[in-house]
Amino acid sequence: MIWVDIFYNLFLLLGVTLAVSTQSVQNYRLVILTFIGGSLSLLFGCISTAINAYGSQKYSAAGAGLIFQSFVLIFWVIYFGAEEDSLAKRSINGFTIPRTPLGAGSSGSANHDVVTPQQQPLNTVTVVPAKEYAYKARALYTYDANPEDNNELSFVKGEVLDIVDNQGKWWQARKQDGTVGIAPSNYLQLL
Incomplete structure (x- = not known):
């Protein structure tokens, strides 16, 4: 046995x-x-x-x-x-090693426009429109952005967002109307 x-x-x-x-x-x-x-x-x-x-x-x-x-x-x-x-x-x-996107630490990276909260403190994150959105995700829940953080993106349940990179707890996303910001990954499901 x-x-x-x-x-x-x-x-x-x-x-x-x-x-x-x-x-x-x-x-x-x-x-x-x-x-x-x-x-x-x-x-x-x-x-x-x-x-x-x-x-x-x-x-x-x-x-x-x-x-x-x-x-x-x-x-x-x-x-x-x-x-x-x-x-x-x-x-x-809290005891784990945080994940960073591939190439985030290398100087020859082509992903310079991807900014995640793990790379910088939240209050200094700047969201830059990316050239290529590699993924699409559907919102599992409605999310209201923090009014004190201009980088967060609000969305409603069922909305489809374009995602630059799906690493980490916050993903850089673009809504269908072109609005760009960061969204919590646990509210989204990749399509």
Whole structure:
């Protein structure tokens, strides 16, 4: 039964890695949580079996390892189950390395007109109209821009925006009427 748990969690780890690397965690969040739930129930059965195998040191060691594995899975439940703007998600993301667009740090980059909040503080961001909008995104929710920040873009649910770059938490976007600004990525879904 322990081997089943090992292979199940290997495929779970590969799936989560694929979802994170393709930035599609939001799309597959409930699927990931479902598989984590299945893994936890299988894992607790394995822990029970390993603990009840008295006198065997290899099962005791396996049981200890499975307990540590359960801590990781419970952490994943908290992380993947938390909403994007929740305290748990913000706290955990505070320990991560922020993503920057490709070429943002190189001097020979052709992407000089893309400005993200990760490159500069929000109050000094200047939005420059881009030459090429590579992506389109649909607004999942209505967003009202902060009146104190002229760079933010307001939009309504269902509106289609042109996106320069889909890296980071704020994307440079253009509305159909030509208005350019930055928009929160968690309000948008790429088409």
